[in-house]
Amino acid sequence: xxxxxKEIISxxxxxxxxxxxxxxxVKNVNEAKKYxxxxxxxxxxxxxxxxxxxxAISTEKPALITNAVQAVKLAKNSTKLLCGAGIVSxxxxxxxxxxxxxxxxxxxxxxxxxxxxxxxxxxxxxxx
Numbered sequence: 001x002x003x004x005x006k007e008i009i010s011x012x013x014x015x016x017x018x019x020x021x022x023x024x025x026v027k028n029v030n031e032a033k034k035y036x037x038x039x040x041x042x043x044x045x046x047x048x049x050x051x052x053x054x055x056a057i058s059t060e061k062p063a064l065i066t067n068a069v070q071a072v073k074l075a076k077n078s079t080k081l082l083c084g085a086g087i088v089s090x091x092x093x094x095x096x097x098x099x100x101x102x103x104x105x106x107x108x109x110x111x112x113x114x115x116x117x118x119x120x121x122x123x124x125x126x127x128x
Contacts, residue, residue, distance in 0.1 A: 005034075012038045023105065025084070029067045036075040042082050043072055044105040050085035052108040056092035057085045062099055069100035088113075093126035103127065 003011075008024065012035075015022045022040035026032045032043050045068040050057055057064060065083050072081045083096045084105030093104055104123065113119040 008035065009038065012040050023082070025105070026068075029064065029071050032068045032071040032081075033074070036072050036077070036079050039075070039077040039079055041078075042080050042103075042105075043068070044082040044084050045101075046084040046105065048085075052112075053086045054088045054109075055086040056088065056095070057083050058087070058092050058095035058099060058101075060086065062095070065096060065099040065101055087123075088119075090122035090126035093123050097127060 012022050012024065016039075021042070023042045023044055024035050024038075024040045025044045025046045026035060027046065027048055032045060036043055045057065045064060047057060047061060047064065050060055068083075069081050072079050080102040081100065082103045082105045083101040087093060087096070087104055087106050088109045096104060104127075106123065110116050110119055
């Protein structure tokens with residue numbers, strides 16, 4: 001569910017004032033560049049066409065991760081990049097980390113897993 005730029009700015013500021021961590025999902029590098037300036041705790045790059053597909057951003061669109069990493073670094077603040085969309089294996093997680101992501105944002109990769117405890121362990125080991 002996408003919200004307006006005005007709402008995003010207002011929410012990030014409010015959450016920061018409350019000293020809460022913020023995670024802002026963006027669909028492309030241009031949005032990453034724009035919103036990283038707000039210094040959210042995390043920016044998560046998540047192309048909508050890959051969400052819930054099992055087709056991982058780290059294999060389908062690796063340049064999107066590396067370009068988003070650069071966009072976040074250029075802001076020269078404390079924001080860290082996460083990647084999401086289609087992540088279903090430890091290989092997907094390890095590849096995202098190799099490309100510069102500091103972590104992952106995942107929902108259906110765990111919720112739809114036959115053994116969610118096993119997959120969480122696999123994801124965790126790939127981040128080490």
